[in-house]
Amino acid sequence: MTSERHRSSATPLAAAFAALIVYASLFPFEGWRWPPGQQFTALLVLHWPRWATPFDDWSNFVGYVPLGALLLIAARRSGWRPLPSLALGVLLPAAMSYGAEVTQQFLPTRYSSLKDFVLNAAGGAVGALAGAALHAVGLIDRWHGLRQRWFVPRSAGALALLALWPMGLLFPAPVPLGLGQFGERLRGYALDWLDEVPWADPVYELLASVPTPTDRLWPPAEAAVTVLGLLAPCLVAYSVVAPGWRRAVLVAGALALGTAAMTLSTLLNFGPQHALAWLTPTVGPALLAAAGIALVLAPVGRRVACGLGLVVLTVLVTLVAQAPADPYFADSLQSWEQGRFVRFHGLSQWIGWLWPYAAGGWLLARLASRD
Incomplete structure (x- = not known):
């Protein structure tokens, strides 16, 4: 039973989603330079923007919700206890977002923002809480039972591919x-x-x-x-x-x-x-x-x-x-x-x-x- 837990399709999906979010955050990867006149310690401090961008705000929040949910589900299916799983689903997206926002300062076409970090972290936290709720009411276990009836063992890779195909x-x-x-x-x-x-x-x-x-x-x-x-x-x-x-x-x-x-x-x-x-x-x-x-x-x-x-x-x-x-x-x-x-x-x-x-x-x- 334990070995099967490590083959949850949530694990490759979470890894793929994390990698693609990092890519989208740093696209187009051109013009890398040190921010003019900035000390290293100053780069670690994010600032709230003066402009309003409703579409970007929603995308920043919604984009991290699946990541938080997938991380928690992957951890739970791998045998982690509830509290460490929730911590992973909340803290890892926040850490990823902070690292991406700091790194964006080295790209002239991207703008780092404290608001983006807050929305990303909030999206990851909401996703982790949603994943915890799904697990608590037994929906994840029901999915696991359905998967065992429909699919052969070691099918996590195929299920991840099928989930990514429409995207x-x-x-x-x-x-x-x-x-x-x-x-x-x-x-x-x-x-x-x-x-x-x-x-x-x-x-x-x-x-x-x-x-x-x-x-x-x-x-x-x-x-x-x-x-x-x-x-x-x-x-x-x-x-x-x-x-x-x-x-x-x-x-x-x-x-x-x-x-x-x-x-x-x-x-x-x-x-x-x-x-x-x-x-x-x-x-x-x-x-x-x-x-x-x-x-x-x-x-x-x-x-x-x-x-x-x-x-x-x-x-x-x-x-x-x-x-x-x-x-x-x-x-x-x-x-x-x-x-x-x-x-x-x-x-x-x-x-x-x-x-x-x-x-x-x-x-x-x-x-x-x-x-």
Whole structure:
């Protein structure tokens, strides 16, 4: 029983959430310098801002609530007693927020604020208290029992991936459900790092000569991306769920979550009147086809599901890498990276970029195991 407690899905989710919050707090990681005329001790003192930013205030508070809850739940499922678990859920988010606010003073585009720290710490504390309340009334134990009935042992990694998948869809994608377009941005990072490095000239020229996708994907390829984008989480779920009716329920859940996440993403970028603009005549049938294929594959064994999932993910990232960024997609990126969505930039962008690779690593490890 004790060994199972250490495999709670709350633990990897809390770690991922903490890392992504730090990333979002320090984005864009450019222009590092010592604050002019400031002593080190002065940097440790935060000040209350003179301006009002309601959207940032709410995002600062709400963004830390899940972290506090996940930390407490992870600690409780790992065998910690109630008081130390609550202390972890309250103090660690506060310490993270204070460290981020102090560090922001070294970035010219970020502003440290005592109000941000208070709201972050309050959000973490509320989340920890909510997690404690859920645990006290037995909802966490009920979830654990439900998980034991639905999922095989050692499924925490897969459950964390499935929980993160809709969050990755919130960041604008070039094709609906097309996660994993990281290669072009990675090439840009590499070119920046290798610029004016004499010994790296051959590598720089090779990377610079790689053509950037300019032509729109062939419509059947766009439909294939959507099909594969929905099949991928279904097969990840199949890797930890025995064949049966539960798989059909999970397919319906993936379809609902994917549709809701894409609708919310479009709503945030283009307004409520365009919330369903992503659901084109090509995308709708592709989603239904993906759900049908997933149901046909429902009887396969878990190891077969792992192998099929690796194939699906490989083809998905290959096709997505060939998708260009159209003007609407570029406008969406600008609104996220420079507008008020900057607070959520790291949280959703990195999940969208890396989710297929993390899922592939999980499936590969599952295949290599003796379970």
